[in-house]
Amino acid sequence: MDKKKPLKIIKIGGNVIDDSQSLASFLTTFSSLKGPKILVHGGGKSATALAHQTGLEVKMIDGRRITDTATLELITMVYAGKINKTIVAQLQALGCNALGFTGADGNTISSEKRAVTTIDYGFVGDVIKVKTSTLELLLKQGVSPVFCAITHDENGQLLNTNADTIASELAIAFAPQFEVELYYCFEKKGVLKDVNDDASVIQTITKATYKQLLSSQVIYAGMLPKLNNCFYALEHKVSKVCIGTPEMLLDAKAIFTTLTIQ
Amino acid sequence: MDKKKPLKIIKIGGNVIDDSQSLASFLTTFSSLKGPKILVHGGGKSATALAHQTGLEVKMIDGRRITDTATLELITMVYAGKINKTIVAQLQALGCNALGFTGADGNTISSEKRAVTTIDYGFVGDVIKVKTSTLELLLKQGVSPVFCAITHDENGQLLNTNADTIASELAIAFAPQFEVELYYCFEKKGVLKDVNDDASVIQTITKATYKQLLSSQVIYAGMLPKLNNCFYALEHKVSKVCIGTPEMLLDAKAIFTTLTIQ
Numbered sequence: 001m002d003k004k005k006p007l008k009i010i011k012i013g014g015n016v017i018d019d020s021q022s023l024a025s026f027l028t029t030f031s032s033l034k035g036p037k038i039l040v041h042g043g044g045k046s047a048t049a050l051a052h053q054t055g056l057e058v059k060m061i062d063g064r065r066i067t068d069t070a071t072l073e074l075i076t077m078v079y080a081g082k083i084n085k086t087i088v089a090q091l092q093a094l095g096c097n098a099l100g101f102t103g104a105d106g107n108t109i110s111s112e113k114r115a116v117t118t119i120d121y122g123f124v125g126d127v128i129k130v131k132t133s134t135l136e137l138l139l140k141q142g143v144s145p146v147f148c149a150i151t152h153d154e155n156g157q158l159l160n161t162n163a164d165t166i167a168s169e170l171a172i173a174f175a176p177q178f179e180v181e182l183y184y185c186f187e188k189k190g191v192l193k194d195v196n197d198d199a200s201v202i203q204t205i206t207k208a209t210y211k212q213l214l215s216s217q218v219i220y221a222g223m224l225p226k227l228n229n230c231f232y233a234l235e236h237k238v239s240k241v242c243i244g245t246p247e248m249l250l251d252a253k254a255i256f257t258t259l260t261i262q
Numbered sequence: 263m264d265k266k267k268p269l270k271i272i273k274i275g276g277n278v279i280d281d282s283q284s285l286a287s288f289l290t291t292f293s294s295l296k297g298p299k300i301l302v303h304g305g306g307k308s309a310t311a312l313a314h315q316t317g318l319e320v321k322m323i324d325g326r327r328i329t330d331t332a333t334l335e336l337i338t339m340v341y342a343g344k345i346n347k348t349i350v351a352q353l354q355a356l357g358c359n360a361l362g363f364t365g366a367d368g369n370t371i372s373s374e375k376r377a378v379t380t381i382d383y384g385f386v387g388d389v390i391k392v393k394t395s396t397l398e399l400l401l402k403q404g405v406s407p408v409f410c411a412i413t414h415d416e417n418g419q420l421l422n423t424n425a426d427t428i429a430s431e432l433a434i435a436f437a438p439q440f441e442v443e444l445y446y447c448f449e450k451k452g453v454l455k456d457v458n459d460d461a462s463v464i465q466t467i468t469k470a471t472y473k474q475l476l477s478s479q480v481i482y483a484g485m486l487p488k489l490n491n492c493f494y495a496l497e498h499k500v501s502k503v504c505i506g507t508p509e510m511l512l513d514a515k516a517i518f519t520t521l522t523i524q
Contacts, residue, residue, distance in 0.1 A: 050316075053316050054316055076343050076344055076348075077312075077339035077343035077344050079343070080343045080346070080347045080362075081338050081339035081340070081341070081344065081346075082335060082338055082339050082343065084342070084343075085342045085366060085367075085412065086338075086420070088364070088366045088367055089366040089419065090418045092366055092369050092416060093416065093417050093418035098366075098368075099363075099367045099368045099396070100342075100362070100364075100366075100367050101361075102347055102351075102362075104347060104351040104354055105347075105350055105360070105361045106359060106400075106405060107359055133403075134361070134400070134403060137400075138396070138399075141395075141396060143396060150347065152351045152354060154354060155355050156351050156352045156354070156355035157351065158347055158348070158351050
């Protein structure tokens, strides 16, 4: 029998961040979840909106933001300031004792600046270390850490880091001590067979069927990095990985995608 | 004999925040201080700079910023995002395990929106409660909390709160458990007799001499709220209150102002 305590790590992105009603609804759900829990949020569209407002040029290559100095300052303001503190204050109002984090806070998540190859992504960091001790202490006190998608290199440099990756790396780091459930929440009910048909949710994807789906090019390309993160987590002792709307967290009848090794 | 453990609470503002070299120098000093410590930082001039950049009108009445919705969003980005995370990352690089806070984080500092009288200050909060339990736990682990000047009303509203007041309210809240030393650091060597003469530092101000200074209008008006905060802290069991440059924290020969009851 597994005696490890449960820990829910929930990542929100897409419309769940961009739409204030969807966010409020999600936060009500999150605050009602029993037991230790960690929230990870992406940046949504506000960073791009502020960039336009301040006249900053948004540079994207293959759908990825290029993070120059001005962009890093901007996302630090939007992710760690505006979005993170709005979420923390709203959770407090719902009786959930939230505490906001970047990876620099408490030296919780260290990363290294991505090497320049054909593309220079700028101040983008790939996670190299997660330190769980301070977080565990806080979880024991009923505090819920809320992470934004920023880490640091331990030498004073903040780095833009993919929120899906932060969620899976946190899940993996806690897996030896906790029975970790990792949930990726967005506006779709799960991984779709047909990107234009919201009812075409694939309810279970195993490592074997994932390979088939890949080779038959069924899965929407934007979903691939997320699925790679999911299987990476499962291969590193994370107990459960699911993708869907926030409904999957509470509603026993909700339809969503569960990833499994076998 | 007093057996309470020491706790240093240090507030930085003015040029110590605005000038990156002064800030870096201060952070080196802060990181070298032994024992439990908390940093509180003001906002400096960056909020005003970003306001100009985004075309936001800065409204001031009697030197106080009027915090409308757009201004609150802006200072949340600048104080809790840009400044707080830059400081946290720099402290981590110096080996100081910093963790950033607004009053909403961990529900540490609650305030109430200032009542509208002849002036509507907008989303400005006056501190009504400080909760030390989570902070004490972190201090015990060697973590140094870093507070920006934002609190919350426990109903989801973030509120702009004077950083000097946050520092003195934190000091008072910790005074029953700790021997608290409260330091206000800025670019001047202390309270000056002559605002145009940096050498005219008043090295000791007692409650009695403060009243004399007030009646003879010797002290620069902008310094009065800070001094009121200082005496308020001393009257609530804070052990030591000092005003000066960061040098007072390390240099035994430094000249600065010490406030005392008698």
